[in-house]
Amino acid sequence: xxxxxxxLASRPxxxxxxxxxxxxxxxxxxxxxxxxxxxxxSMSVDxxxxxxxxxxxxxVPPFAIGEVLTGGCIxxxxxxxxxxxxxxxxxxxxxxWREGYxxxxxxxxxxxxxxxxxxxxxxxxxxxGMTAYAGLLExxxxxDGETVFVxxxxxxxxxxxxxxxxxxxxxxxxxxxxxxxxxxLQDELGFxxxxxxxxxxxxxxxxxxxxxxxxVYFDNVGGEHLQAAITHMRQFGRIPLCGAISAYNDTEAAPxxxxxxxxxxxxxTLRGFIVSHFNHLGQQFRDEMGxxxxxxxxxxxxxxxxxxxxxPDAFIGLFTGANTGKMIVNF
Amino acid sequence: xxxxxxxLASRPxxxxxxxxxxxxxxxxxxxxxxxxxxxxxSMSVDxxxxxxxxxxxxxVPPFAIGEVLTGGCIxxxxxxxxxxxxxxxxxxxxxxWREGYxxxxxxxxxxxxxxxxxxxxxxxxxxxGMTAYAGLLExxxxxDGETVFVxxxxxxxxxxxxxxxxxxxxxxxxxxxxxxxxxxLQDELGFxxxxxxxxxxxxxxxxxxxxxxxxVYFDNVGGEHLQAAITHMRQFGRIPLCGAISAYNDTEAAPxxxxxxxxxxxxxTLRGFIVSHFNHLGQQFRDEMGxxxxxxxxxxxxxxxxxxxxxPDAFIGLFTGANTGKMIVNF
Numbered sequence: 237x238x239x240x241x242x243x244l245a246s247r248p249x250x251x252x253x254x255x256x257x258x259x260x261x262x263x264x265x266x267x268x269x270x271x272x273x274x275x276x277x278s279m280s281v282d283x284x285x286x287x288x289x290x291x292x293x294x295x296v297p298p299f300a301i302g303e304v305l306t307g308g309c310i311x312x313x314x315x316x317x318x319x320x321x322x323x324x325x326x327x328x329x330x331x332x333w334r335e336g337y338x339x340x341x342x343x344x345x346x347x348x349x350x351x352x353x354x355x356x357x358x359x360x361x362x363x364x365g366m367t368a369y370a371g372l373l374e375x376x377x378x379x380d381g382e383t384v385f386v387x388x389x390x391x392x393x394x395x396x397x398x399x400x401x402x403x404x405x406x407x408x409x410x411x412x413x414x415x416x417x418x419x420x421l422q423d424e425l426g427f428x429x430x431x432x433x434x435x436x437x438x439x440x441x442x443x444x445x446x447x448x449x450x451x452v453y454f455d456n457v458g459g460e461h462l463q464a465a466i467t468h469m470r471q472f473g474r475i476p477l478c479g480a481i482s483a484y485n486d487t488e489a490a491p492x493x494x495x496x497x498x499x500x501x502x503x504x505t506l507r508g509f510i511v512s513h514f515n516h517l518g519q520q521f522r523d524e525m526g527x528x529x530x531x532x533x534x535x536x537x538x539x540x541x542x543x544x545x546x547x548p549d550a551f552i553g554l555f556t557g558a559n560t561g562k563m564i565v566n567f
Numbered sequence: 568x569x570x571x572x573x574x575l576a577s578r579p580x581x582x583x584x585x586x587x588x589x590x591x592x593x594x595x596x597x598x599x600x601x602x603x604x605x606x607x608x609s610m611s612v613d614x615x616x617x618x619x620x621x622x623x624x625x626x627v628p629p630f631a632i633g634e635v636l637t638g639g640c641i642x643x644x645x646x647x648x649x650x651x652x653x654x655x656x657x658x659x660x661x662x663x664w665r666e667g668y669x670x671x672x673x674x675x676x677x678x679x680x681x682x683x684x685x686x687x688x689x690x691x692x693x694x695x696g697m698t699a700y701a702g703l704l705e706x707x708x709x710x711d712g713e714t715v716f717v718x719x720x721x722x723x724x725x726x727x728x729x730x731x732x733x734x735x736x737x738x739x740x741x742x743x744x745x746x747x748x749x750x751x752l753q754d755e756l757g758f759x760x761x762x763x764x765x766x767x768x769x770x771x772x773x774x775x776x777x778x779x780x781x782x783v784y785f786d787n788v789g790g791e792h793l794q795a796a797i798t799h800m801r802q803f804g805r806i807p808l809c810g811a812i813s814a815y816n817d818t819e820a821a822p823x824x825x826x827x828x829x830x831x832x833x834x835x836t837l838r839g840f841i842v843s844h845f846n847h848l849g850q851q852f853r854d855e856m857g858x859x860x861x862x863x864x865x866x867x868x869x870x871x872x873x874x875x876x877x878x879p880d881a882f883i884g885l886f887t888g889a890n891t892g893k894m895i896v897n898f
Binding site: 491494495496498508509513 | 821832
């Protein structure tokens, strides 16, 4: 079996370009003892991958130039030489950005019977869903009925954050980058107040949507959003720091919020996290989110690109707002 | 009885000047039913008072122009018309910046038998000591043996933070504004590494004093200190935000730390607090700190000005680094 794969051709400076990537075709070896051969059906592109394209110390090591990229993907076993894995099984792995692979079955997760389309396991039932779940409930220590603001609310994480908060009886605000996304948040997902952050002043929007202030601000964006939210927090508010997509393509560090001292008097908590800090909640998440999705209480949307050659475009689209919900590449 | 008092003559712009204050003399009335007349013996000046001199929303309301200032003080009852208070009793109140007062006994705390000089109840055994105690142990969630950095380490709060951390078996770093203070921290208080933040690069100092990084950074200063500390934190580190004295006299908001996104991958917590959030720990603090001070395990130093007329100078001195340990005005 042959596999087309996407390699990092050069480290992006600022906004990534398609020329920072290259497509190659490789022959997959036959599976040795303990290995499986997998044909991917769906792969994920996520904002955090931008950090790995830079050569610096981070919580995940950088990608190497000329090597195939990695990331979450769902595939089906084509050939198995590993106990417990059979042809046709759906598996979840980090061997994304390629059509297929032959690798040790160790560290590859067997999904069992799917209760949703394969791609959902890269989104609402996968890493972004878990990020929303752990970030809002654990890091944000959400209480029923509070007022919650999430930025990047039409994204893979933000759209789930808002819906979980609604299920917990909260008053929910969200920001997104265009009118269509704003409508989706309000009309389909039940956000109480959604706004286009390109129109008007963020703080003004927050004052309108939450006159009494915010208890939780789930930060996917950083920058102006974070500063405005800090100004509008209530006493003992919590700010889970999940991402700072506004700055991922900056070539110089942008100044941070100039109003952090507000946190002192109000007793605010800003707490960063990544999903792997909460691996111990994985089963609880899968059970609870699985039920919410099956019952339709949590909805999700995908923006789908077709074919591994389109993966760079899909990735770049994350930073131009091309996606509503989870950005997916299907094969 | 007459009392000299200090009033706010004008709202300081930038660094406060003595002309922002005025001294007046008033006659104290005889105590009515439920009132006591008190002669103050010691008053406190604290950095947080700077915020109250500005006319803006904050966690404490602003001082009014032309009115006597307030703040922590210790006095002795001269005349009592209130049950439970007798002539000679030591009392703690917020009727500072004046030689004496006649007020309702309600809200005035009777200290009982003093086990330390009166002024200690404004410092190590009072609000700054409690701030250090609650901020390090509760907000900072200190664990034995961790690595702790405190800025403003020669101040009323910082010097106690460092000593509590030492009692908990921690490796302790501190910054201060001159060589004399640095010596005091290392030679008298047992800090493992202390440095003059005016010399060299703060981050470089942190790397030298704590090659493996910081578990807790107790922030009294903000600005460059906060940014350098964030860069040097270890996974799951905690940053109690206690003060930002570097910015208290700024006329425009200074940019915040440009590296907050580090908090995401490392799972850092930045949490603001003020001492009144922890009033429920007051008795535990007084018992534990009282024992530490009596046994000499916690040392304290004071910088003392004499006479209420000197209170403005003492206050201004907080921002020029004139104090080692607690800044006190004795009468």
